Every structure is written in C-alpha cells, then in structure tokens.
Amino acid sequence: MPLVFAGVCSHAPGITGRAERADPVLRDGLYENFDRMRRAIEDSAAEVLIVIGAEHFANFFMNNMPAFCIGMGETYSGPIEDEAWLGIRRHDIPGAPDLSRRLIADIMNDVDVAYAEEWRFDHGIMVPLHFLTPRYDLPVIPVNINCQGPPLTPLRRAWAFGKALRTACDAVPERIAIVGTGGISHWPATPDSGKINEDWDREFLDRFVNNRRDELLAYTDAETYRDGGQGGFEIRTFIAVAGATEGATGEVWFYAPIPIFAVGCTIATMAVD
Amino acid sequence: MSLYYVQKLLYQLNRDAQTRAHFETDMESVLADYDLTAEELAAIRTPDIGLLYVLGVNGQLLMHYAALKGLEWDEYIRAMRDGVAAHGKVRAGIYAMVGD
Numbered sequence: 001m002p003l004v005f006a007g008v009c010s011h012a013p014g015i016t017g018r019a020e021r022a023d024p025v026l027r028d029g030l031y032e033n034f035d036r037m038r039r040a041i042e043d044s045a046a047e048v049l050i051v052i053g054a055e056h057f058a059n060f061f062m063n064n065m066p067a068f069c070i071g072m073g074e075t076y077s078g079p080i081e082d083e084a085w086l087g088i089r090r091h092d093i094p095g096a097p098d099l100s101r102r103l104i105a106d107i108m109n110d111v112d113v114a115y116a117e118e119w120r121f122d123h124g125i126m127v128p129l130h131f132l133t134p135r136y137d138l139p140v141i142p143v144n145i146n147c148q149g150p151p152l153t154p155l156r157r158a159w160a161f162g163k164a165l166r167t168a169c170d171a172v173p174e175r176i177a178i179v180g181t182g183g184i185s186h187w188p189a190t191p192d193s194g195k196i197n198e199d200w201d202r203e204f205l206d207r208f209v210n211n212r213r214d215e216l217l218a219y220t221d222a223e224t225y226r227d228g229g230q231g232g233f234e235i236r237t238f239i240a241v242a243g244a245t246e247g248a249t250g251e252v253w254f255y256a257p258i259p260i261f262a263v264g265c266t267i268a269t270m271a272v273d
Numbered sequence: 274m275s276l277y278y279v280q281k282l283l284y285q286l287n288r289d290a291q292t293r294a295h296f297e298t299d300m301e302s303v304l305a306d307y308d309l310t311a312e313e314l315a316a317i318r319t320p321d322i323g324l325l326y327v328l329g330v331n332g333q334l335l336m337h338y339a340a341l342k343g344l345e346w347d348e349y350i351r352a353m354r355d356g357v358a359a360h361g362k363v364r365a366g367i368y369a370m371v372g373d
Contacts, residue, residue, distance in 0.1 A: 019344065056333035061284050062277060080288055085340055120288070148333065150367060189332025191353040191366065222370070232365050 002170050004044035005177035006245050007037055007269040008208070009132075011053070013123040013187065014261040016087035016130060021260045033267040034131035035256035036180075040269065041132060046177035047131065048096045048139045050165070051125050052241065054147035054182045054234040058122035066114035067153040068161055070107070071142040072100040078121025078129075086123055088130050093121065096139040099174055103132060103141070106168035111161045118215040128181050145240060147182065155217045158236040160229050162243025169244075180241035182234025185227065186263040192229065194259035200227045201255065201264040205237060209250035211242050231263065245270040274328045276365050279309040279317070284336040285286065286341065322349065323356015329366025 003174075019027060058080045060066060071133050073095040079086045099115070119142055121129070127134065146153045147160070153161075164222065169176045184204050185197040207215040218240050224232040250270035257264045282304070285292045296303045304314060317325040322339045326332070332353075339349040363369045 057280075057284050057331065058288060061281065063281070081337065082340065085337075147368075148331070150370065189336040189349075191326075191350060191357060193332075193350055225370055 001173060001175060003166065003178060003200065003272045004046050004175045005041050005242050005269075006241055006272050007040070007267070008177075008180040008241055009034065009037065009128055009267050010261075010263050011124045011127040011181040011263070012186070012261045012263040013081070013086050013127065014105060015127050015265065017085055018260050022258050026107055026256045026258050026265075028142055029256065030254055030258065030265045030267070031131070031247065036133070037070045037269070038132045041138075041177050044177055046138070047175045048099055048141060048177070050141045050143060050176060051128060052143040052145065052178060052180040052235040052237045053124040054125045054237050055122050055144050056148055058114065059119055060144060060146070062149050065146055065149050066144070067146050067157065068111060069116050070100060070104050070240070071095060071119045072104060072115045073117045073119055076119050076121055076142065077124040077138065080120040080122050082147065083168060086126065088126050090107075091136045092227065093129065093136050094139045096141055099172065100131075100141050102172055103168045106171060107161070107164045110164040110167070111157065113161075116233045124181060128179060129142055132179065145236045147236050149222070152221060152233055153236055153237055155219065155236060158239045159217060159243035161244060162240035164245075165240070166244040178241060178244060180237035182237035183228065183232050184235065184238075184264050184266060185229055186231030187229035187239045188231045188262045190230075191260045195229065196257035196259065196264045197227055197229075198264060200232075201257075201266070205255060205261050205266070208238050208242055209252055209270075209271070211245065211247065211249055213246070215243070216242055241270060245272060275310060275313060278309055279313050279325065279328065279336055280330055282307050282309075282317070283330065283338050287334060287337040288328055321356070322352035323354075326353040326356045327360040327363055329364055329369060331367060339354050
C-alpha cells in the first residue's frame with residue numbers, strides 16, 4: 001500500500017552523546033520535534049520503518065563498498081560504538097526479512113543494490129531510532145547510501161533509488177514509513193567540527209521541501225564539499241526521500257545550527273498522500 | 274603511503290572487540306598484519322592523532338581511535354589542529370579532495 005509516512009532527520013552522535021553541552025532551549029526544541037515525528041509515525045500505524053542512512057565505516061569499508069545496500073536481517077543490533085560515547089545503550093532491533101526480500105527483488109529491477117543479513121547500526125541509524133522507536137519494538141529495514149568513501153553514489157542515482165523504493169513499497173500490503181537521515185552541512189570529526197553553513201542548509205531545505213528535483217540534483221561533490229563539508233555528502237539520504245515522494249511537498253518542523261552537535265539539526269516531513 | 278591500510282586497521286579496531294583486546298595486549302602482532310609505512314606505524318603507536326589526520330585518515334574512523342586512546346572530544350579536536358600546525362595540510366583522503 002502507499003507509504004504511510006516520509007520524513008528526514010539529523011543523526012549526529014553529539015545529539016545524544018554530548019547532550020548536556022548544548023544550548024538547552026535548542027536541544028529541547030530538537031528533541032520535541034523528534035518526539036513529534038515519533039508520534040506521527042505511530043499515528044500512521046506503520047508496521048515497518050525504513051531508515052535510509054549514511055553509515056560511517058561501521059559495516060561497509062573501501063574493500064567492498066556498495067553504492068546502495070538494504071538490510072535483510074532477522075535482527076540487527078546497535079550501537080556499534082561505545083555506549084557511553086554515544087549515550088545510547090545497546091539494543092537488539094527487530095528486522096523484517098521477508099518484506100526486505102520482496103522490496104529488494106522489486107528495486108533491483110531498476111537499481112542495483114547489495115543486501116546484508118548482518119548489520120550493526122552505528123549512530124547514523126541509532127540516534128534516529130533512539131527518538132523514533134524508543135522501545136525498539138518497530139521492525140526496521142536499514143538502507144545505506146555511500147556518502148563516505150568516494151567515488152560516492154551519484155545524486156541522480158540516489159533519486160532513482162528513492163523512486164524505485166517507493167514503487168516497491170506501494171506494491172506490498174504492509175504499511176511502511178521511511179525516514180532519511182543525514183547532513184545537512186557539517187564537518188564532523190574534523191578540526192572544523194561545529195562549523196555549520198546555515199545559508200546553504202536553508203537553501204537546500206527549500207529545494208527539498210518544494211521537491212525541486214533538478215535543483216536538488218544540481219550540486220556537484222566539489223561544491224558540496226566546499227559549502228557543506230564532507231558531511232554535506234549525506235544530502236543523498238534526503239534526495240532519496242524526495243525521489244520517493246516525487247511531486248509532493250514537505251514541511252520543515254525544526255532547523256537550528258547546534259555547534260556542539262556539529263550539524264544544523266533538522267526535522268522535516270514530506271507529504272505521502 | 275598506505276592510507277587504505279591505516280584506515281582498515283582503525284575500522285577493525287572500531288568494530289571488533291577481539292581486535293581491540295589483541296591490540297591492547299600485543300599491538301605489534303596486530304600491526305604486522307597491515308602494510309604500513311614507518312611514519313604511519315609511528316603515528317599509530319605514539320599515538321599521534323594529529324599526524325593521522327594529516328595523513329588523511331577519515332575522522333569517522335579517527336575519532337573512535339582517539340577515544341580508545343583516552344582523548345576526550347575537545348582533546349581530539351585540538352590534536353587535529355595541532356597536527357595541521359605541526360605537519361601541514363592534509364595530504365590525502367577525502368579532506369584533500371579540493372584545494373585550499
């Protein structure tokens with residue numbers, strides 16, 4: 001059946017790992033909007049949550065880097081990082097392997113994807129789950145787009161993947177929510193950590209919520225690196241959600257640069273009707 | 274320059290508790306499995322987090338090695354800045370993909 005929810009959110013490890021060091025007003029505003037997204041997903045009666053992430057060398061490395069990978073595991077676990085460092089306790093997370101298998105088989109008609117029956121989630125998926133499924137009882141299907149190790153997945157392929165994902169989701173009976181998680185501009189884990197290009201972020205978000213395909217796909221990697229840092233490469237996750245909701249528009253629920261979280265913290269949704 | 278193997282070592286340390294334990298008790302036997310230059314070996318052994326950054330190690334790997342070696346977040350950021358001051362700009366990897 002048609003998607004029941006589509007949104008995007010940030011996933012920086014500082015959001016949970018360095019929570020006490022942030023401006024409490026901004027932090028609490030972010031948390032409130034994560035919780036609003038949790039309620040929206042619950043209200044949608046989603047049976048499965050697909051998280052389109054951009055992991056950071058936890059499972060995928062330059063020895064065998066897929067442009068796209070979809071989880072097909074019975075269960076997953078995370079965080080792979082130190083629990084105290086991330087501020088999230090380790091959990092098992094239920095998968096939906098039968099649904100994964102059907103979606104993968106359909107998507108591969110249009111886009112080549114790898115699949116993985118093992119996957120240990122890093123902060124890129126655990127931070128969203130911590131807020132969106134805090135009891136870790138909603139089955140999750142992880143998706144990874146290579147945003148870390150060049151050559152990166154082309155933006156137009158991220159869009160095509162989103163479209164193929166949507167086609168596949170619409171063809172199955174399950175109620176599915178999708179959340180993309182990444183960027184926007186940030187220079188994480190570098191000497192420039194905390195730098196945020198708010199103007200660039202707001203321009204990107206304007207293109208995103210108005211779902212202006214050509215403008216979303218116009219960024220070159222060199223431009224993104226210059227204006228949005230290497231963390232900006234994670235716009236691929238937002239672009240996949242835009243591809244999955246082609247023709248629809250969205251709404252930014254929260255945006256604020258929070259330097260100790262090292263990212264312009266974002267919560268936004270796209271219409272799925 | 275064998276940046277790939279420096280990063281592969283840190284990737285394995287980050288994701289595998291057994292490799293971490295082995296590294297703690299017998300670092301040299303772990304290092305022997307990787308094709309590393311003398312400069313890279315010294316940077317890992319010291320550890321010289323700033324030099325590893327300048328060599329081009331991705332921060333998503335390096336921040337966990339820094340934490341493993343006891344550096345708090347602010348110390349990690351400072352170590353990279355000190356590394357650039359001491360060794361110059363990043364030589365390879367994703368942070369060298371465009372010019373100054």
